Amino acid sequence: MTTRVEPILVLTRDGAHAGERTIAIETAVAIEVNGIGYAVLMATPAALADLATGFLLTERLIDALADILDLDSFETPAGWIVRATVAERCAGRIHDRVRHRTSDTACGLCGVSGLEQVVRPVARRAPAPHTSATAVFLALDAIRAHQPLTAATGALHAAALCDTAGAIVAAREDVGRHNALDKLIGACAPGRLADGFVLITSRISFEMVDKALVAGAPLLVGISAPTALAVDHARAQGLSLVALARNDSVLVLNDPHHAFAARL
Template identity: 55%
Template structure:
């Protein structure tokens, strides 16, 4: 099948007064993408089938299969009848990680959790970030209005997430889009990995809620600050604090939510 980001389909628009009109809308593609590592089927992600080399490389990093671009010997995308297959060849140095991780998986999903037999694998310890965010919150307010201009697929479909790498001052450096928020961030991380880019004191801006999986991806990629348009979960906040990741959530043109430097559990409720 062809690998397209979107395809147009006919619809009927019905107004509040019952008026009807035929229209055509672009729909974002959502396709099975199989990730193979060293000949082993590792995961199947439901993803927008563009920037798949970026997706696979970022996924390998945030799954902790590799430490950097040097551990990825080769990566290829192959179209298949039902979707796409991305084949990664990992360096012998990290091959043992692959086998160990596969033993903890019985099914696959974009979040990398479903099917893990050993519950401890779901919340593996995160490294402490070496880089700390020392920028100003004004950078987030600067990046937010510019983000729309870097989302061509969402402009067509209004159905995909975006992940942006921003400078310390809030200029947008790079953006990737996908129907899944995890995939969009993995694509961004993979694109930076393949291009030899690091965060350089900047931050990531995501058009999604702040889940703990996104916190972990940020930490594992060395990102010092994560900003999201929607709210965080409790686990996301706790994991971020434990790893030294700065969080800015519920980002709006006039306000944002800044995570404190500690968690006050005195008000915890069921």
């Protein structure tokens, strides 16, 4: 299964209505090479053999398809495991790279070696947001003014802290969406993100929800779609979640504190 249908609340500047949306499945895929847990990727659970093969090639763990002696994948309750056996002449590269992987990636999970490490405990549930749909639309109207590097290059993501009225308090940009959010979290004093909401100019993946939860944000708003795992994580921890946020409408995927339900 690569998609599922979720009920949503569609907010516009004039009102709201209920609907549904097809969202993509995101799951943890652990790649083991010659018995060593090498990486965990967050991915769509389809064509996993192709994913693993491409990953091994681009990681320079193998030089050609012939270097893969065996490739097998299976599902577990925590996600998928793909086990690859590569030629003995390539084995030394695996040990060398494993020692360095925790510092060479921006995604936050590719350096994790086992599925059990993906979903880590969250210290506290997300607080209730004290904002409105109007504030979300105001923040969307204002975000471009806080993206100078994006305006110059068209190649960056942004993450912004917005106050309860929708004014942008702080914003950070980076070519990586995870990096942009990490920069914002690092720039804001502990607990400051609880005073408003976070707006990101990217899709909402599991990692983005997890970072927002760790930072104590009550509401995460993204201009692109969420994955199913992101929605599940937000629901499990009480994080209000708004996706596909545009200047004329937004989709509410999780509203545990009924901050937006009153618009119906």
